[in-house]
Amino acid sequence: MSLLKLLRPGDVIRSVADITPEFLAARGLRGLLLDLDNTLVPYHSYDDFPRSARWVEEMTGSGIRLALLSNATVKRAEEWRGRLALEGVGMAGKPNPAAFRRAARALGLPPQQVGMVGDQLFTDVLGGNLAGLHTILVHPLIDNALPHTRIARMLERRVLARHGHAWGPEVWQPGGAEDGYGK
Template sequence: MSLLRPDDLIRSVSDITPEFLAARGLRGLLLDLDNTLVPYHSYDDFPRSARWVEEISGSGIRLALLSNATVKRAGEWRSRLALEGVGMAGKPYPASFRRAAAALGLPAYQVGMVGDQLFTDVLGGNLAGLHTILVHPLVDNALPHTRLARMLERRVLARYGHAWGPDIWQPGGPEDPHEP
């Protein structure tokens, strides 16, 4: 079960600052796309994430996209966000995480994996020896397999003492950190 335990649990990528990363010894980040940086299946501009990517990369942190989205979708967002990286990465298989970390020119212990799913982002990142950062998903995806995964994620997180789910925080609420 420890492979499913994120090193950090935060609400939004915007909570990740250069100071946050320095305190953890991180010099690079691998970033999930859907429900981490942009809403699932959206091609609409998401200025909050674009500003965050610009600020973090401007501070000298190396960034790359590591997504299971289609090559076309990942390529579109890589271009828009000025990121290196890949789509159809095959997460949670650790080889893709190791290749992406190596492409940043950093050892695994200096790289964080940021994503919204325990069974892909956190599991794969932990298997590859990365620092894992779980963010709350931007939108509630209604696909049946995603609903099931989210229920299982809440149970796993509860085992670690985290009460984090739709009953705790609602996207679009008055303090929604994901609003553009």
């Protein structure tokens, strides 16, 4: 399989809030692996993020199995695991597909019934595709100013444009405080 194909997300959506049980059922998915930073909560923030907490509660209440799969530090991942009542790990080693397969097995589901939700092509989408999962790319919650992230985002825009997706800095901005995405 070509690298370009491995970097193609199954779906590109605005946020995790766009994922519903019906969305998952239409794709044959019963569980999700979730990135933490810029997917569920703003990068580096420890502030409460009620929209994600409500979404997690609604999804688990609907019988959807969820687990955190993050490259954040173990301490940060543990903090948010507790706050969001999720299983999962930090310092997962994404995009290593073994981490994705282990996490899917922990959900008790075969890979074809598990989706990987994240905001980065080179970790979340690449690793999820290598592991045989359905990948769902979400727009980052905030524009992370770290130098390596800026470079990755430039490359992501080029790859996504090849797949027919417009993805620029303007879509990385929060939607505003009223929808839970304000700074």
